[in-house]
Amino acid sequence: MANTKPDRREMLEMCISRGLLVGGAAMTQTQLLAFWQKTEAGMHQPTKAEVLGPFFRKGAPDNKVLRAPGDAGFPLKVTGRVIDTRGRILEDAKVDLWHADHEGLYDTRGYRYRTKLSPDAKGLYGVETVMPGHYADRPAQHIHYLISAPGHKTLITQVYFATDPFFEGDPVKNWNKRGIASNKELILPVKLFEGPGAPRAEVNFDIVLEKA
Ligand SMILES: [Fe+2]
Known part of the structure; x- marks a missing residue:
């Protein structure tokens, strides 16, 4: 969030856009700000993206051990x-x-x-x-x-x-x-x-x- 305090409409829009409110619940601005700050504190930022690269192959098996016995490498x-x-x-x-x-x-x-x-x-x-x-x-x-x-x-x-x-x-x-x-x-x-x-x-x- 920016350093400036969002107004009530902005907070409502942010909450609704994140699926945090159903419709416009009757809340005072103070209640809404407290709700927003509490919710924001519990949010996780989406992981950052990177490029795919040329070596992706579909169809890999579900394998939890990729290191074979005797494999070189750390x-x-x-x-x-x-x-x-x-x-x-x-x-x-x-x-x-x-x-x-x-x-x-x-x-x-x-x-x-x-x-x-x-x-x-x-x-x-x-x-x-x-x-x-x-x-x-x-x-x-x-x-x-x-x-x-x-x-x-x-x-x-x-x-x-x-x-x-x-x-x-x-x-x-x-x-x-x-x-x-x-x-x-x-x-x-x-x-x-x-x-x-x-x-x-x-x-x-x-x-x-x-x-x-
Ligand atoms: Fe790569």
Whole structure:
């Protein structure tokens, strides 16, 4: 919201446009402002979009483990949930996710490092994979997403990794380096774990869809 206080009509229009009121309930401006502020505080901003890119393939199987035994590449677990702008779980969502292998190569004939996930009853999705590699056209490690849910706008986006050498150790300063990432919110913090066992990384990416 802007710094200036919206007038009653503007608040009503904003509330109605978001499906927060049915018709024009009889409320004073003070009540309406309090209602709006309370509602606004609980709202989630829709996840930012990115371009699809040339390597999407329809028909990926629902596979929660993309990393095969012996695969090269740094083990990576990706988790998150799919919700709407009011924080409600979208358990009927579908999460297409695809990325390059550790050398920056996409499987353009099969479904290596590709999946189409169905979140569980808590709206959670998760996949075991490897950290994507770099490739010349897009030299920042990234994962592509296409997320859909009934009654909501389909979202195409990508996520990046704060640990990527591309960001030179300072993703806050360098998030827009060479214009690769379109939004700093899409650069994810990375949790790194050491033994027992092999080191691994984990990222969390919550997805917020807006109504169609
Ligand atoms: Fe890509």
